Amino acid sequence: MYKVEIFDPAMCCSTGVCGPGVDPELTRVASAVYSLEKKGFNIKRYQLTTNPEKFAENDEITRIFKGKGPDALPVILVNDQVVKVGSYPTNEEFSEWFEVKAEELNEKPKARLSINLEQL
Known part of the structure; x- marks a missing residue:
């Protein structure tokens, strides 16, 4: 079985739906990761802003980051080997690594809202 780690650049969220515009690539990756x-x-997915220790702990990520800077991100490791630098895996790559159909990678996370009406 494969182990996949995604080292994301600094960003406010991993879904692509925050800020002034939606990034469809981040939304696609978030859906695939959630489904898997x-x-x-x-x-696993690590963000530079929230998981800097994961970047520092990994010698290969540190080497790439020092050599190419933040533009090298995202970096994708499969079984601790770098397989992509500067772009996210396609759904076809995810499906190959995990032996699932690409159509199975489109499940969207469901957000739960909790509203206390007594405080309104």
Whole structure:
């Protein structure tokens, strides 16, 4: 079984739906990662802003980051080997690594809202 790690650039969120515009690439990747996590696959995503220790702990990520700077991100590791620098995996690559159909990678996370009407 494959282990996939995605090292994201600094950003406010991983979904692509924050800020003034929606980034469809981030939305696609977030959906794929969510779907794979729900199926129990070993996939992790680290952001430079929220998980800087993960970048510092990994010698290969540190080497790439020092050599190419933040424009090298995202960096994708499969089984601890760098397979992509500067772009996200396609759904076809995800499906190949995890042996699932690309159509299975489109599940959207459901947000739960909790509203206390007594405070209004």
